[in-house]
Amino acid sequence: MGGPTILAPMADPRSREGARYGTPEVVAWLDGLHARHDTPLSEAFEADTRHGLPSIQVAPSEGALLGLMARLTGAKRAVEVGTLAGYSAIHLARGMGEGGRLWTLENDPKHAEVARANLAAAQLDAQVEVRLGDATDSLTALEAHAPFDLVFLDADKGRYDRYAAWAFANLREGGVLLADNVYFFGRLLDEEDPDAAAMRRFHTEVAGRFASTVIPTPDGLLLGLKTPAKTP
Ligand code: SAH
Ligand code: MG
Numbered sequence: 010m011g012g013p014t015i016l017a018p019m020a021d022p023r024s025r026e027g028a029r030y031g032t033p034e035v036v037a038w039l040d041g042l043h044a045r046h047d048t049p050l051s052e053a054f055e056a057d058t059r060h061g062l063p064s065i066q067v068a069p070s071e072g073a074l075l076g077l078m079a080r081l082t083g084a085k086r087a088v089e090v091g092t093l094a095g096y097s098a099i100h101l102a103r104g105m106g107e108g109g110r111l112w113t114l115e116n117d118p119k120h121a122e123v124a125r126a127n128l129a130a131a132q133l134d135a136q137v138e139v140r141l142g143d144a145t146d147s148l149t150a151l152e153a154h155a156p157f158d159l160v161f162l163d164a165d166k167g168r169y170d171r172y173a174a175w176a177f178a179n180l181r182e183g184g185v186l187l188a189d190n191v192y193f194f195g196r197l198l199d200e201e202d203p204d205a206a207a208m209r210r211f212h213t214e215v216a217g218r219f220a221s222t223v224i225p226t227p228d229g230l231l232l233g234l235k236t237p238a239k240t241p
Contacts, residue, residue: 079104
């Protein structure tokens with residue numbers, strides 16, 4: 010046939026090996042279009058400078074993704090493990106809409122207090138409950154409200170394996186598991202670190218029970234679907 014031999018650039022070997030083209034400038038430009046902050050989101054996002062909280066919230070594009078996931082799945086009942094200042098909680102709750110209910114778990118009283126104020130400023134205090142206490146205890150108490158449509162993990166990484174088991178038991182069929190930092194800050198394959206081992210058990214657990222993938226955000230965002238027809 011003698012068709013054209015020049016191929017348009019598509020996924021290239023470098024990106025398949027992990028090269029990233031999302032430079033800070035590119036990411037900032039895109040966030041300005043796709044992940045713009047209104048006042049409640051920017052106040053929650055800036056809780057590090059405003060309230061001295063750690064700067065460990067999800068990135069704007071990841072927050073927008075969480076909100077879209079909640080919308081796409083029509084989630085009405087969701088659990089978040091790890092609230093911080095409520096930045097990701099605002100995204101999730103907005104994605105669920107007015108009929109949605111989010112329980113978000115936090116063990117640091119200062120973080121919970123800042124989050125409650127940010128959620129109230131976003132007029133989401135009726136839809137979002139911040140539960141102060143160790144997530145393991147809160148999750149046990151929340152079983153009374155199961156089954157859930159969506160669970161988002163973003164707290165202590167050394168317990169992700171147990172949180173995943175809880176999620177599987179307490180999500181409905183068709184429910185969605187999301188988990189941040191599943192590359193474990195680059196230490197996932199570290200043989201010495203017990204938290205890395207827990208994260209590897211988490212992956213084994215999720216891959217065995219959910220239809221799943223890891224979205225290659227900078228530190229990996231796991232997406233799992235609870236389905237009886239898990240396909241390889
Ligand atoms: N999801 C938030 C960021 C969460 S940061 C966002 O993207 O906006 C992780 C939070 O989990 C911290 O606030 C930390 O205090 C909390 N945390 C850590 N271990 C916990 C535990 N065992 N139980 C409850 N909260 C915990
Ligand atoms: Mg995180």
